[in-house]
Amino acid sequence: MMEEEELEFVEELEAVLQLTPEVQLAIEQVFPSQDPLDRADFNAVEYINTLFPTEQSLANIDEVVNKIRLKIRRLDDNIRTVVRGQTNVGQDGRQVKEITRDIKQLDHAKRHLTTSITTLNHLHMLAGGVDSLEAMTRRRQYGEVANLLQGVMNVLEHFHKYMGIPQIRQLSERVKVAQTELGQQILADFEEAFPSQGTKRPGGPSNVLRDACLVANILDPRIKQEIIKKFIKQHLSEYLVLFQENQDVAWLDKIDRRYAWIKRQLVDYEEKYGRMFPREWYMTERIAVEFCHITRTELAKIMRTRAKEIEVKLLLFAIQRTTNFEGFLAKRFSGCTLTDGTLKKLDSPSPSTNPFLEDESTPEMEELALEKGDLDQPKKPKVPDNPFHGIVSKCFEPHLYVYIESQDKNLGELIDRFVTDFKAQGPPKPNMDEGGAVLPSCADLFVYYKKCMVQCSQLSTGEPMIALTTIFQKYLREYAWKILSGNLPKTTSSSGGLTISSLLKEKEGSEVAKFTLEELCLICSILSTAEYCLATTQQLEEKLKEKVDVSLTERINLTGEMDTFSTVISSGIQLLVQDLDAACDPALTAMSKMPWQNVEHVGDQSPYVTSVILHIKQNVPIIRDNLASTRKYFTQFCIKFANSFIPKFITHLFKCKPISMVGAEQVR
Numbered sequence: 313m314m315e316e317e318e319l320e321f322v323e324e325l326e327a328v329l330q331l332t333p334e335v336q337l338a339i340e341q342v343f344p345s346q347d348p349l350d351r352a353d354f355n356a357v358e359y360i361n362t363l364f365p366t367e368q369s370l371a372n373i374d375e376v377v378n379k380i381r382l383k384i385r386r387l388d389d390n391i392r393t394v395v396r397g398q399t400n401v402g403q404d405g406r407q408v409k410e411i412t413r414d415i416k417q418l419d420h421a422k423r424h425l426t427t428s429i430t431t432l433n434h435l436h437m438l439a440g441g442v443d444s445l446e447a448m449t450r451r452r453q454y455g456e457v458a459n460l461l462q463g464v465m466n467v468l469e470h471f472h473k474y475m476g477i478p479q480i481r482q483l484s485e486r487v488k489v490a491q492t493e494l495g496q497q498i499l500a501d502f503e504e505a506f507p508s509q510g511t512k513r514p515g516g517p518s519n520v521l522r523d524a525c526l527v528a529n530i531l532d533p534r535i536k537q538e539i540i541k542k543f544i545k546q547h548l549s550e551y552l553v554l555f556q557e558n559q560d561v562a563w564l565d566k567i568d569r570r571y572a573w574i575k576r577q578l579v580d581y582e583e584k585y586g587r588m589f590p591r592e593w594y595m596t597e598r599i600a601v602e603f604c605h606i607t608r609t610e611l612a613k614i615m616r617t618r619a620k621e622i623e624v625k626l627l628l629f630a631i632q633r634t635t636n637f638e639g640f641l642a643k644r645f646s647g648c649t650l651t652d653g654t655l656k657k658l659d660s661p662s663p664s665t666n667p668f669l670e671d672e673s674t675p676e677m678e679e680l681a682l683e684k685g686d687l688d689q690p691k692k693p694k695v696p697d698n699p700f701h702g703i704v705s706k707c708f709e710p711h712l713y714v715y716i717e718s719q720d721k722n723l724g725e726l727i728d729r730f731v732t733d734f735k736a737q738g739p740p741k742p743n744m745d746e747g748g749a750v751l752p753s754c755a756d757l758f759v760y761y762k763k764c765m766v767q768c769s770q771l772s773t774g775e776p777m778i779a780l781t782t783i784f785q786k787y788l789r790e791y792a793w794k795i796l797s798g799n800l801p802k803t804t805s806s807s808g809g810l811t812i813s814s815l816l817k818e819k820e821g822s823e824v825a826k827f828t829l830e831e832l833c834l835i836c837s838i839l840s841t842a843e844y845c846l847a848t849t850q851q852l853e854e855k856l857k858e859k860v861d862v863s864l865t866e867r868i869n870l871t872g873e874m875d876t877f878s879t880v881i882s883s884g885i886q887l888l889v890q891d892l893d894a895a896c897d898p899a900l901t902a903m904s905k906m907p908w909q910n911v912e913h914v915g916d917q918s919p920y921v922t923s924v925i926l927h928i929k930q931n932v933p934i935i936r937d938n939l940a941s942t943r944k945y946f947t948q949f950c951i952k953f954a955n956s957f958i959p960k961f962i963t964h965l966f967k968c969k970p971i972s973m974v975g976a977e978q979v980r
Contacts, residue, residue, distance in 0.1 A: 719783055903918070
């Protein structure tokens with residue numbers, strides 16, 4: 313029974329002392345041992361068999377047991393020593409902790425004492441500062457007040473958590489009262505120096521006002537805003553009198569005088585008052601910006617009243633002078649005051665839709681670019697946005713219908729001139745070396761379009777651009793109808809001639825009316841021109857979408873106009889196919905009516921074959937050379953002719969009468 317209990321105890325002990333392989337490996341590395349008792353895989357049975365290998369060795373069992381008991385006692389002693397040592401460490405730790413607690417208490421006491429001394433010093437400074445602030449305010453010693461007030465406010469921040477103390481709260485109230493009195497006093501000083509009614513005080517600004525501005529920087533921001541507002545209003549009061557709506561100089565033809573006046577005023581301000589206001593107030597820019605807002609309002613008012621007197625030249629003159637002035641402002645000022653809300657402003661345009669400073673190409677460069685069918689060329693570095701664009705010129709936008717109507721009239725006259733010139737000068741001379749000539753009128757049209765687009769985008773990127781796009785669409789269609797389709801050649805047959813919608817139909821046996829060399833070249837030229845117009849119209853649509861406001865891009869769509877030019881191209885190709893096809897018809901008719909039953913000998917080449925080859929050799933090289941710059945359309949012509957001629961040839965072939973037996977034998 314005892315042996316079973318001891319065995320269970322050993323198993324439990326082994327379970328308790330079971331270590332992970334990693335821990336066991338670490339112990340073996342730190343405490344290397346050859347003793348079997350220290351091994352992780354210790355086996356008691358094997359160990360006993362090692363001690364007593366034979367029955368005779370059991371005679372020494374008492375000696376072995378005594379040695380093991382001695383070893384156990386030594387291990388117990390070692391364990392006891394280690395445990396006691398740990399007990400002493402705990403006692404030492406408690407002693408250290410008590411010392412640390414004492415030090416911490418002393419440290420807290422020192423910190424509290426330091427805080428108390430600092431707070432008392434701040435309280436002394438605050439009390440003395442408030443007294444001095446009140447005295448300096450009464451004496452208008454604004455220079456000293458500016459430095460003292462900032463210090464008092466900084467000290468007062470340390471007492472926010474002590475506002476429950478009556479004395480502290482009283483000092484805080486005195487500071488607020490002093491700030492209020494300072495603001496009212498400074499505003500009164502500026503009103504006296506720059507009265508709302510009357511002339512400016514002679515002699516320029518005083519040092520008192522300059523120091524007062526430093527104080528205003530520390531006070532409630534509304535004080536600073538009120539000073540700025542009143543000064544600028546007084547400074548621009550003369551402008552409102554000189555350029556009243558009933559004055560002759562107020563009209564658009566003398567708009568230059570407005571901008572000349574403000575430039576003189578800015579110079580005058582810099583000389584007299586430039587040092588009175590802090591630099592970070594940007595007073596020169598604020599004066600210019602407020603002038604722009606007033607001018608925009610006044611111009612809008614007078615243009616509404618005299619709208620019938622606005623002509624396109626006068627409108628463009630005023631816009632040009634205004635945008636030049638906005639460019640002047642952009643070069644001199646940063647535009648940082650446009651969004652700070654200090655002054656009430658009208659709605660200003662978004663810089664993201666500003667094309668004002670976009671570099672324009674010269675007419676010569678535009679023509680060169682358009683000859684290559686590229687409205688995007690030549691490309692130039694993009695100029696940074698002008699934050700002042702539209703600050704005045706936005707008022708002209710409601711009257712841009714005058715400009716749009718003018719462009720409508722100009723483009724109508726331009727199309728009529730193209731028609732007249734074509735009738736007078738005739739089609740362009742064919743150049744076999746360069747291929748089909750593009751009509752020069754199309755380049756002129758798109759150069760004018762480019763000029764209008766750039767000019768209008770400088771005036772507005774909103775609804776006027778949509779109206780201009782509608783005008784562009786109108787005259788693209790007219791160009792396609794009047795210049796291209798309207799000049800496609802006709803035949804002189806009795807049926808009324810060759811048209812886009814009719815086929816070439818000749819009476820059997822009659823002479824076929826073919827296009828002349830000049831007419832073939834003209835068709836190819838119109839086809840090449842239509843292809844150029846198609847590609848350039850697509851680029852025009854892309855450029856218009858770039859210029860217009862993002863919200864309006866979906867309303868720009870020139871797909872219908874591009875389809876119109878595609879129709880012209882298809883019609884030109886169909887005319888060329890019909891002309892060659894009709895020229896070959898008599899030969900096919902002759903082939904079908906030939907008395908094949910009487911043919912007894914096979915010749916080298918039939919007359920109808922010779923006729924077909926002759927017509928093909930006459931037309932195809934001319935068409936190929938004139939469509940050299942648009943090879944894909946020459947390919948389309950070849951495919952369409954083959955698709956038309958081959959079925960017709962087969963049809964006529966089936967109409968042929970059977971040949972004689974002798975002829976068949978010869979063919980065989």
